[in-house]
Amino acid sequence: MTEKEELMSGKAEIFGCELASGRKYIFKAGSKVATEVAYTSQDTPNVVYLNMHVALEQMRQKSEKDHTRGPRIMVCGPTDVGKSTLCTMLLNYGVRLGRAPMLVDLDVGQGQVSIPCSMGAFTIERPSDVEEGFAQSAPVVFHFGHTSPSKNLTLYNLMVSRVADVINMKCDTFKKVNHSGVIINTGGWVKGAGYETLKHTAGSFEVDIIAVLDQERLYNEMKRDMPDFVQIILLPKSGGVVERSNHQRTEARETPSLPDSCLPLGMKSQDNRTKLVPLMPGTGLLHHVYSLSSAESTEDNVIEASVIGFVVFTEYNPDKNSFTVLSPASHPLPRNILLQTDMQFMDIQ
Ligand SMILES: Nc1ncnc2c1ncn2[C@@H]1O[C@H](COP(=O)(O)OP(=O)(O)OP(=O)(O)O)[C@@H](O)[C@H]1O
Numbered sequence: 274m275t276e277k278e279e280l281m282s283g284k285a286e287i288f289g290c291e292l293a294s295g296r297k298y299i300f301k302a303g304s305k306v307a308t309e310v311a312y313t314s315q316d317t318p319n320v321v322y323l324n325m326h327v328a329l330e331q332m333r334q335k336s337e338k339d340h341t342r343g344p345r346i347m348v349c350g351p352t353d354v355g356k357s358t359l360c361t362m363l364l365n366y367g368v369r370l371g372r373a374p375m376l377v378d379l380d381v382g383q384g385q386v387s388i389p390c391s392m393g394a395f396t397i398e399r400p401s402d403v404e405e406g407f408a409q410s411a412p413v414v415f416h417f418g419h420t421s422p423s424k425n426l427t428l429y430n431l432m433v434s435r436v437a438d439v440i441n442m443k444c445d446t447f448k449k450v451n452h453s454g455v456i457i458n459t460g461g462w463v464k465g466a467g468y469e470t471l472k473h474t475a476g477s478f479e480v481d482i483i484a485v486l487d488q489e490r491l492y493n494e495m496k497r498d499m500p501d502f503v504q505i506i507l508l509p510k511s512g513g514v515v516e517r518s519n520h521q522r523t524e525a526r527e528t529p530s531l532p533d534s535c536l537p538l539g540m541k542s543q544d545n546r547t548k549l550v551p552l553m554p555g556t557g558l559l560h561h562v563y564s565l566s567s568a569e570s571t572e573d574n575v576i577e578a579s580v581i582g583f584v585v586f587t588e589y590n591p592d593k594n595s596f597t598v599l600s601p602a603s604h605p606l607p608r609n610i611l612l613q614t615d616m617q618f619m620d621i622q
């Protein structure tokens with residue numbers, strides 16, 4: 274079922290993106306949106322979010338004046354509290370003032386930059402489309418392979434540091450992006466090792482602000498553990514946020530690693546968490562989504578190389594030992610190193 278919405282007069286916006294008067298917006302089944310009649314309501318969390326945007330803008334102006342780095346904010350909190358929505362709003366408000374903020378999405382369960390099992394970043398220079406979200410102009414994407422950081426914490430933290438390096442390079446090259454700042458979205462795993470990954474993220478990106486949504490415990494922990502120059506702000510949950518009950522959340526379940534005694538002599542269990550393991554051709558590889566690495570050979574640092582696309586193996590021919598691949602690009606693929614993800618895809622048409 275789809276829903277239509279039309280603004281007849283006045284001003285209104287959806288998650289920071291202004292609606293055009295007289296245009297019909299069509300929302301697909303499953304979309305959860307909130308229309309805010311702009312600048313009148315004082316009692317919704319959106320006013321708090323708007324204040325957050327004002328604070329970011331002041332930091333941007335100061336960074337321009339002082340020739341320093343713009344604000345870096347990490348948004349965190351438990352699942353379904355409106356983290357992604359807050360990021361979208363802050364990005365939209367920033368863009369509407371002519372800024373070019375970067376969105377970094379580290380939620381490998383359902384990020385806004387790419388498909389699940391990956392993390393990445395892109396610069397935003399246009400407000401999101403109300404129906405389709407942000408335009409995807411040249412995102413930088415990295416393979417993780419799983420939908421929860423708990424499946425390989427060592428690799429997750431390594432990739433977070435890698436994304437931070439790429440962002441720093443981008444900020445060093447583009448002044449406008451540097452002053453506009455970085456908004457970092459995270460997954461909803463905030464306990465135990467999940468909390469440790471948040472601390473690692475804050476450190477890697479050298480964030481100035483941590484916005485904690487709807488959890489005092491997390492707020493207090495951050496206050497206790499972060500250096501004084503990091504501002505920790507507790508924000509209310511987004512009004513009207515919808516819990517997605519069918520969403521399988523596996524964050525809390527950590528995968529035990531092999532004891533060192535089960536590994537080849539001299540190898541530590543940590544090592545095999547960031548090493549490539551060759552896969553044997555066979556039907557077992559079918560229907561998985563594979564990241565196409567930008568690496569040209571296995572001699573390169575494949576793990577930390579960016580991803581240039583995704584394909585799915587749809588058929589296996591044992592006689593030729595070959596696969597049929599579903600790919601958005603025509604034959605031949607621009608590279609030949611593929612990394613398996615846990616995600617599976619089957620075309621049921
Ligand atoms: N003010 C609001 N009114 C109506 N729906 C909203 C509002 N804020 C958020 N939503 C909807 O609620 C859902 C959950 O919000 P969102 O995805 O931002 O939460 P999240 O904290 O990022 O969740 P997750 O932990 O799963 O990443 C989304 O479908 C979003 O569109």
Ligand SMILES: [Mg+2]
Binds near residue numbers: 356357358380383459
């Ligand atoms: Mg989210």
